[in-house]
Amino acid sequence: MGYQKPIPLKTLDNHPYWDAADRHELMVQKCVSCNHYNHPPGPSCAKCGSPEVAWENLGDDIKGTVYSYIVSYRPFLPGFQDDLPLIIAQVELEKYPQIKIMANILGCNIEDVQIGMPVQMTWVDINEERAIPQWKPAER
Ligand SMILES: [Zn+2]
Numbered sequence: 001m002g003y004q005k006p007i008p009l010k011t012l013d014n015h016p017y018w019d020a021a022d023r024h025e026l027m028v029q030k031c032v033s034c035n036h037y038n039h040p041p042g043p044s045c046a047k048c049g050s051p052e053v054a055w056e057n058l059g060d061d062i063k064g065t066v067y068s069y070i071v072s073y074r075p076f077l078p079g080f081q082d083d084l085p086l087i088i089a090q091v092e093l094e095k096y097p098q099i100k101i102m103a104n105i106l107g108c109n110i111e112d113v114q115i116g117m118p119v120q121m122t123w124v125d126i127n128e129e130r131a132i133p134q135w136k137p138a139e140r
Contacts, residue, residue: 005079024123026058062121064091
């Protein structure tokens with residue numbers, strides 16, 4: 001069976017983010033004018049509107065804490081029915097608390113997830129070319 005979930009589409013605005021994910025690294029957009037970390041990436045800075053945005057490589061050791069989360073019991077997209085219930089969390093990065101990244105938390109019981117829980121970014125290879133960032137509980 002191949003990968004049945006939607007594969008995130010690379011666009012002009014977000015492709016450095018997904019190219020980095022394919023290499024199991026995190027790249028985020030940063031505004032040249034006001035230094036705002038612009039995530040999710042877009043054509044211009046969400047804070048000041050400047051179209052001058054650059055990219056910063058944050059590497060592959062990405063830690064954070066759960067800022068908010070929801071538990072999904074029904075598939076809202078095809079391909080997720082075997083993963084339910086699914087924890088979808090917004091995670092605040094430890095070194096860059098301005099940045100919050102939304103992804104699933106894998107390998108975590110729904111009874112165990114809580115706000116402030118430490119998590120580590122992990123990348124799931126979805127085919128030979130693409131990988132997607134996800135979270136997993138951090139080792140303590
Ligand atoms: Zn800006």
